[in-house]
Every structure is written in C-alpha cells, then in structure tokens.
Amino acid sequence: MSTTDWLTPLQHILNCQVRFVTFSLSAWKSLVEQAESSWINNDNREVITEGNRAAFNGKTWIVVRVTGIDLEALEIEGEVKQAEAELITWTLQWNQTQQLTAKQNTLTESESIALKLSDWIQGQLESEETSYSIPDHLTSGGKLFAEMIPFLLVTEHTNVKQASYTELEKLLRSFLAEDILLIPLKNQEWLIWGPVSLLKEADSEYMDDEDEETVEDSLSSICHGLYEMLASEWIGECHLAVAHPVSPAKGIVETTLLLRETINLGRKFHVGTSIHLPWMLQLERLLNAIPEVQRSRYLEHALKKTELFVEAEMLATLETFFSLDCNVSETAKKLYIHRNTLLYRLDKLKQETGLDVRSFRDAVLVKIILLLYKVTKRN
Known part of the structure; x- marks a missing residue:
C-alpha cells in the first residue's frame, strides 16, 4: 500500500486534519531545531529518514519521503499521542523497507x-x-x-x-x-x-x-x-x-x-x-559571488547612462560580437548585415556610453554589464 492510500483512514483514526506538505532539507532541519519535541534516527543524526518527526505550535510533522533535495511530510493538526506517533513512524519505516527490498530484488x-x-x-x-x-x-x-x-x-x-x-x-x-x-x-x-x-x-x-x-x-x-x-x-x-x-x-x-x-x-x-x-x-562564476545588492547597485549606475544597452537589436549585436571574440567581419556575417552597419552600431554605443567594445578594457566592462542585466532582469 502506498503512503497516500491511508491518508483518509489516518484522519479518521486520529480525528484531526492530516495533509502532505513539502520541506527543503534546510527548512526541515530548522524546524527540528526549534521544535518542542522531535524524534530522529539516533544511528545517524545527520541523515533525515522516513519516520523522523517534530512537534511545534500544536502541529506534528512526520517525514514520509526524502528525495535528496527536499522531503514530503505528514502535517497533523492537533494533539498526537506518543504511541500514535511511534506507530506512524514504525509504519513508514516498515513500508520503506518493503519497497527497498522489492526494488533491490529486480535491480541489475x-x-x-x-x-x-x-x-x-x-x-x-x-x-x-x-x-x-x-x-x-x-x-x-x-x-x-x-x-x-x-x-x-x-x-x-x-x-x-x-x-x-x-x-x-x-x-x-x-x-x-x-x-x-x-x-x-x-x-x-x-x-x-x-x-x-x-x-x-x-x-x-x-x-x-x-x-x-x-x-x-x-x-x-x-x-x-x-x-x-x-x-x-x-x-x-x-x-x-x-x-x-x-x-x-x-x-x-x-x-x-x-x-x-x-x-x-x-x-x-x-x-x-x-x-x-x-x-x-x-x-x-565571479559575478555570481558578488552580493546581489552590490550587483544591482552597479547595474543601476551603468544603465543610468543610456537605455541603449537594453535594446533588443543592440543586445543581439553585442552577444554575437563577444561570442566571435570581438571579430567585426565575422560578426557582420553572422548577423547578415553590412560591416559598415555593424560599425555604425558600435560607434553609436561609444557615443552614448563612452565605451568602445573594440578596446579590451571597455569590452570587459560591457560584457559584465550585459551579464548583470540578464540576472537582474529575471530577478
């Protein structure tokens, strides 16, 4: 029997509301730390397993399934007796053992x-x-x-x-x-x-x-x-x-x-x-290590100079230009535009921002601005 099959019968037995909730592993550990009472596997206290439980503020949570990045737990509203909690824990652990045994018998x-x-x-x-x-x-x-x-x-x-x-x-x-x-x-x-x-x-x-x-x-x-x-x-x-x-x-x-x-x-x-x-x-990787507040502040300062950075045509032009190692001829071919058209766009960027992407120093600054803009826009 799967764990979901006995959710309704369990509500009748305990005479209270029972539902499934999901926790991240860190959120569960925080809950256990502040819980009024808890039970974890004493054999390995660092590992979260089925049957681990915590009680706090009139609610009891019992771990049903651990996926590696988060876990699913029963959330029981109301008082749960010690014997009832232990029985649910035993049932979950027994069910997990049965499932593992059945699966291992069919594994290569x-x-x-x-x-x-x-x-x-x-x-x-x-x-x-x-x-x-x-x-x-x-x-x-x-x-x-x-x-x-x-x-x-x-x-x-x-x-x-x-x-x-x-x-x-x-x-x-x-x-x-x-x-x-x-x-x-x-x-x-x-x-x-x-x-x-x-x-x-x-x-x-x-x-x-x-x-x-x-x-x-x-x-x-x-x-x-x-x-x-x-x-x-x-x-x-x-x-x-x-x-x-x-x-x-x-x-x-x-x-x-x-x-x-x-x-x-x-x-x-x-x-x-x-x-x-x-x-x-x-x-x-380097930019990601910078706190988000500082990234946003730097980007806000950079974009005050011009809205040109966020125009779709200019973004596509610069992305292609950087992907081709700042090669003007190859970029023009890739964009299917005349070389002079590309030079006009780059000159327009230089005129409005003071940054010439044909120079190494300015190219690095523009590349950083573009990367920060992508992340900030999505956030």
Whole structure:
C-alpha cells in the first residue's frame, strides 16, 4: 500500500486534519531545531529518514519521503499521542523497507552499485565534514580509480515520464561506450561517467584540421553529440554539463559540485542554452559571488547612462560580437548585415556610453554589464 492510500483512514483514526506538505532539507532541519519535541534516527543524526518527526505550535510533522533535495511530510493538526506517533513512524519505516527490498530484488548489478554510490554522494553533500574519496567497498573492484569523463544531465520537464535506469544506461552505452557508469542523483538529475578514450575518438575526427584540437574542444564536441542524442531519442529538452577527466574514486564529490554549479550558472546567465562548460563560465562564476545588492547597485549606475544597452537589436549585436571574440567581419556575417552597419552600431554605443567594445578594457566592462542585466532582469 502506498503512503497516500491511508491518508483518509489516518484522519479518521486520529480525528484531526492530516495533509502532505513539502520541506527543503534546510527548512526541515530548522524546524527540528526549534521544535518542542522531535524524534530522529539516533544511528545517524545527520541523515533525515522516513519516520523522523517534530512537534511545534500544536502541529506534528512526520517525514514520509526524502528525495535528496527536499522531503514530503505528514502535517497533523492537533494533539498526537506518543504511541500514535511511534506507530506512524514504525509504519513508514516498515513500508520503506518493503519497497527497498522489492526494488533491490529486480535491480541489475550496475544499478545496485550506482544506487549505493548515489546514497554515499548525497550523504557527503549534506554532511558538514565531507569525505571526497569513495570508500574501498564502493569502488567496484578498483575500476573507478582510472580517469573518466564526467557529465551531469538534468532533465527539464517534470511532467514527462522518466526513462528507467536500464533504458538510459542502454542508450548511453550505445552512444558513448560499454564501459560507462550511470549514477542517479536527485529527481531528474543523472551523473554520467564515460571512458577517457572518447577524447582520442573525438580527436581522430578532426585529424585533417590544421589546428590541433584542445581537450576542451574535444569535450565540448562530445557533450554536443551526447546532448543531441538525448534530446532527440530520450527525454527532449535537458541540460548537460561536462568537466575535465578525473578519477571518480578521488574526485566524484567535487566533480558533482562543479557540474551542478556549472548548470546553475548556465541557466542563470544564459537562458536558452542547454550545454554548459565550466571553463566558459569563469566570469559568470565571479559575478555570481558578488552580493546581489552590490550587483544591482552597479547595474543601476551603468544603465543610468543610456537605455541603449537594453535594446533588443543592440543586445543581439553585442552577444554575437563577444561570442566571435570581438571579430567585426565575422560578426557582420553572422548577423547578415553590412560591416559598415555593424560599425555604425558600435560607434553609436561609444557615443552614448563612452565605451568602445573594440578596446579590451571597455569590452570587459560591457560584457559584465550585459551579464548583470540578464540576472537582474529575471530577478
């Protein structure tokens, strides 16, 4: 029986209002700290599990389900006797054990290992004393000590039926290689590890090019190919990030944090972009570290000089100009305008703002203003 099936009977038994509510993990911890009474798992007080409860201001909350980033709880209005609360806790824990047992009986070996790694990673991300090295019993025979290419996949639509672990793993093996590692993290988030040999394969496709391809170019190429495959054959719109090769056994937690930050920055500063590369977001990372009040104050001062920055045509022109490394000829071609038309726009910007984006110093300032404008406008 699912937990939702006994919500109505539970209301009749307790003779009070019962409903489901959602908490972020931090909000739940704050509630427990100020609660008049609470019960948590004494075996590991840092981990929130089904059955944990707290009582405050005439209400009792009991955790029903933990997803990794938030939790669902029963909110009971009115007095709950100690024996009743303990019985509900026992029922939830028993139900969770039964579900895990049933699921584990149908898991493949690779999924079983992946779920154990997922639990460990989530525990480290929530812990105050993080361990960055995977315990020996989870290193899968030592193969995780070899360097691999890490990707983070975040699906976009919550209402789309998610593919099963087995389906996604099969799809990734057909595109990347047989020797991959797929780890489900929170809802709609997957950590993917591919073999480092993919870099050599990517390089071989460009052997005729005059310029030798960098590692970043190869990683970007692999990421674009993987994204197109996933978007067309699996889930539709999604976000994908990739980082430099690293040994999962030694860097899986740090890499997960880096890739999550990369996707968050990409979605924050570059709406409409689905592929996010950490080495392309260095300035965005720096700006994001500045308090929002200071960012808004600086932007307000900059935009007092002119409204030209926020015109759609000028925004598109500058975005293209910066994406092509401030190359005037290439920008004019990309925008399908005459070179003189582009120079006119840039001269108009210089005349009204005093900033000439053809000079390095002014180009940096304008780029910062544009990034801050994007974030402030959305906020």
